[in-house]
Amino acid sequence: MNSPIVLQAQPGAGNIQTMILLGAMILVFYFFMIRPQTKKAKEAKKFQQDLQKGDKIVTIAGIHGTVNKVNEDGTLSLEVNPGSYLKIEKSAISIEWSQQLNKPAVIADKKA
Numbered sequence: 025m026n027s028p029i030v031l032q033a034q035p036g037a038g039n040i041q042t043m044i045l046l047g048a049m050i051l052v053f054y055f056f057m058i059r060p061q062t063k064k065a066k067e068a069k070k071f072q073q074d075l076q077k078g079d080k081i082v083t084i085a086g087i088h089g090t091v092n093k094v095n096e097d098g099t100l101s102l103e104v105n106p107g108s109y110l111k112i113e114k115s116a117i118s119i120e121w122s123q124q125l126n127k128p129a130v131i132a133d134k135k136a
Contacts, residue, residue, distance in 0.1 A: 075117070
């Protein structure tokens with residue numbers, strides 16, 4: 025009787041390649057996902073800490089207003105209409121929309 029031939033891989037041959045591939049995947053996740061999110065979170069925290077009276081902001085819910093007073097308890101008073109105020113948390117401020125709102129308008133040159 026003929027016995028079946030069994031092929032066996034050499035031990036340790038693919039382990040190094042697997043470890044290199046796994047390390048490369050971790051680096052890709054870090055540089056393309058984790059690092060940008062932490063950088064964005066730091067910018068948002070700094071933006072919220074540096075708020076002052078008179079700053080124009082937009083909340084996450086889409087409410088536009090002007091900062092009337094920054095309170096010590098992590099809230100601020102937001103004037104949405106003259107004489108109309110809302111008390112909101114600093115964490116409810118959308119940094120992207122607020123920065124877009126405060127960006128100076130660019131006037132395009134039109135040639136006739």
